[in-house]
Amino acid sequence: MLKVVKFGGSSLASANQFKKVKEIITADDARRYVIDSAPGKRFPGDIKVTDMLYECYTLAYDGDDFSKELADIKARYKEIIDGLGLSTDLTEEFATIEKNFKDKAGNDYAASRGEYLNGLIMADYLGYTFIDPAKYVFFDEEGNFLADETNKNLADALKDVDRAVIPGFYGSVKTTGKVKTFSRGGSDITGSVVARAVCADLYENWTDVSGVLTADPRIVDNPVPIEAITYRELRELSYMGASVLHEDAIFPVRKAGIPINIKNTNAPEDPGTLICETTVKTTKHIITGVAGKKGFCSINIEKDMMNSEIGFCRRILQAFEDNGISIEHMPSGIDTLTVFVHQTEFEEKEQSVLNEIIKLTSPDSIDLESNLALIAVVGRGMKSQRGTAGKVFSALTDHNINIRMIDQGSSELNIIVGVADEDFEQAIKAIYDSFVDRGVGDF
Numbered sequence: 001m002l003k004v005v006k007f008g009g010s011s012l013a014s015a016n017q018f019k020k021v022k023e024i025i026t027a028d029d030a031r032r033y034v035i036d037s038a039p040g041k042r043f044p045g046d047i048k049v050t051d052m053l054y055e056c057y058t059l060a061y062d063g064d065d066f067s068k069e070l071a072d073i074k075a076r077y078k079e080i081i082d083g084l085g086l087s088t089d090l091t092e093e094f095a096t097i098e099k100n101f102k103d104k105a106g107n108d109y110a111a112s113r114g115e116y117l118n119g120l121i122m123a124d125y126l127g128y129t130f131i132d133p134a135k136y137v138f139f140d141e142e143g144n145f146l147a148d149e150t151n152k153n154l155a156d157a158l159k160d161v162d163r164a165v166i167p168g169f170y171g172s173v174k175t176t177g178k179v180k181t182f183s184r185g186g187s188d189i190t191g192s193v194v195a196r197a198v199c200a201d202l203y204e205n206w207t208d209v210s211g212v213l214t215a216d217p218r219i220v221d222n223p224v225p226i227e228a229i230t231y232r233e234l235r236e237l238s239y240m241g242a243s244v245l246h247e248d249a250i251f252p253v254r255k256a257g258i259p260i261n262i263k264n265t266n267a268p269e270d271p272g273t274l275i276c277e278t279t280v281k282t283t284k285h286i287i288t289g290v291a292g293k294k295g296f297c298s299i300n301i302e303k304d305m306m307n308s309e310i311g312f313c314r315r316i317l318q319a320f321e322d323n324g325i326s327i328e329h330m331p332s333g334i335d336t337l338t339v340f341v342h343q344t345e346f347e348e349k350e351q352s353v354l355n356e357i358i359k360l361t362s363p364d365s366i367d368l369e370s371n372l373a374l375i376a377v378v379g380r381g382m383k384s385q386r387g388t389a390g391k392v393f394s395a396l397t398d399h400n401i402n403i404r405m406i407d408q409g410s411s412e413l414n415i416i417v418g419v420a421d422e423d424f425e426q427a428i429k430a431i432y433d434s435f436v437d438r439g440v441g442d443f
């Protein structure tokens with residue numbers, strides 16, 4: 001058994017968190033490759049080291065004095081080193097960083113130092129080999145991640161290294177050697193890439209919640225964690241705003257058939273959420289999760305005999321494509337077709353799109369609705385269960401919420417409903433409550 005373990009910023013924000021992490025790692029001999037994030041927030045309102053680095057570098061870039069900001073960053077690491085009773089000396093590292101900041105080494109270089117320095121401390125603390133991803137994780141000059149090449153590099157580099165700490169979030173441009181980061185939250189991707197390279201059996205992603213939650217905790221009180229979720233379900237929920245894992249972290253492990261286990265550093269005994277390709281595990285709530293987003297608008301197009309007019313849909317879509325607008329959903333009736341788009345994106349091009357639709361399709365009417373929210377009720381269990389849609393609709397009706405749109409994907413993996421923005425939170429709560437029994441045993 002071989003596990004790659006990634007720890008997020010809140011898991012590595014202080015010496016105390018480092019101690020928990022070491023306990024977790026040493027409790028299981030299979031946890032051989034460790035990916036670290038930069039120190040995150042220690043308390044609400046605290047600043048992540050990555051953000052401190054960006055700010056510090058901006059000053060350096062503008063030629064302003066950045067000594068105080070750099071001293072604050074040093075203090076964050078010193079607190080960890082001292083708290084762990086280590087003798088890790090970062091003096092030279094910081095001198096190099098200061099020099100490189102003055103030489104304008106780049107925003108990505110600056111941000112990457114958060115993971116780099118934390119990795120040095122972690123390697124020291126665990127007695128693991130430190131591997132600098134700048135030597136193995138490659139990007140091309142346009143910033144595209146070179147997945148296959150990186151996979152080969154890492155596989156070669158790690159084959160004779162029994163245990164290693166590999167900082168997350170960055171690599172370098174292959175041709176220039178310049179440090180390059182993934183987008184924010186990118187340590188998740190490094191974890192996934194390393195898991196694939198070493199053919200891990202499991203990728204554990206340690207964070208500060210006990211797994212993916214059934215609903216947004218800012219809307220629903222104490223939503224239950226999801227025990228197991230498939231990649232496709234996760235994609236549906238993430239698309240609708242549930243943030244768990246960097247989206248690009250799925251692909252490398254999915255390709256290699258490696259499941260991901262989301263775990264809580266502050267409650268390691270909790271099972272967390274298993275993310276996998278497929279599972280026979282069923283959820284006792286039928287639905288796996290509910291998530292949604294506000295800020296959509298709909299364009300409702302009506303034309304008599306639309307159904308028999310060949311090329312009608314294509315021409316409608318053409319109007320959006322020509323204006324560079326991506327379409328979110330497109331439910332249709334016999335003589336009506338509705339297109340959902342992001343309102344802010346649409347607003348700018350509104351008249352141009354409408355004009356083109358009229359020119360291309362001569363509809364009988366077009367009518368617009370704004371400030372809509374879309375909610376996805378997701379669950380692999382829906383297929384085998386009668387009445388799921390009915391339950392969603394009754395929940396909304398019981399709360400006097402008007403449903404503006406219904407769309408059920410052919411996969412029967414989700415039901416999407418559109419409601420007014422102002423009904424969004426209530427709708428999520430109503431749907432959640434109708435599926436998740438808040439009786440004893442759930443919490």
Ligand code: ASP
Nearest residue numbers: 037050169184185186187
């Ligand atoms: N430290 C980086 C960030 O804050 C990357 C990560 O934590 O995954 O985005």
